[in-house]
Amino acid sequence: MFSAFIALTLLFSNTVFAIDNGKVVVLDTDMTIGKYVIVHEVFKSKIANIADEIYLGSKSINKRKIKKKIRQIDPDVVYCIGSRAYQLAHDVTKNVDLVFSSAINYHRFPMRKNTYGISNELPQKMQMMMFRYFFPDIEKIGVLYSKTYNKEWLDTAIENAGR
Structure with missing residues (x-):
């Protein structure tokens, strides 16, 4: 439910939100992509309780390090910007809600019950x-x-x- 709330917040809100005891980690595929930067900044302006922001960048990533970092934070939600971020979050988390956006052809991704997303693809x-x-x-x-x-x-x- 918390994840669905975050997804709706991204779409419709002009208000800053903070959820009691709810921790959010933002996992961003690449901050050199303009639309990812915009989505990331808008999200940060709406959600006050971001525990950490992890940028994957264009270089190879250390999956083990990211998994360890996410486990230490123990977030309620990981917000994934881009396909690569979602796929990594899915691989390194189990019982954490995942919310994705800006993911191309998300239908090919493995999904769990605790996965939510915002698609901007045309049917x-x-x-x-x-x-x-x-x-x-x-x-x-x-x-x-x-x-x-x-x-x-x-x-x-x-x-x-x-x-």
Whole structure:
């Protein structure tokens, strides 16, 4: 419930929140990406009880160090900005609520009951409608295919194309 509250706070709030005894760790994929910086700063301005901020950056990461740090803090929630941050948090935590945002194709991620997220992806049907609107003369669209990254997306797009 606390995680759902944080997710909604990100979307709709103009107020700073502090939850009694609730600790939040922010795990950020890369602070050189402009949209990640904006999301991170807005989140910090809304949530007063951030226990720590961990930046993964573009270099290789020490998974063991991050796991140890998160265990020492013992947060109620880890807020993950970006795909890499979510995947790492999922690997190094078990009973901690995870909230993700700015994650591309999140459907491919392993999920638990205590995982919540904010998706800003357009549904496949909407993407196809936009192609048709902007490029009305195009009859075929090519897709770079990978079972790992976009199988579900392509399956849903094909299903929606038949409608």
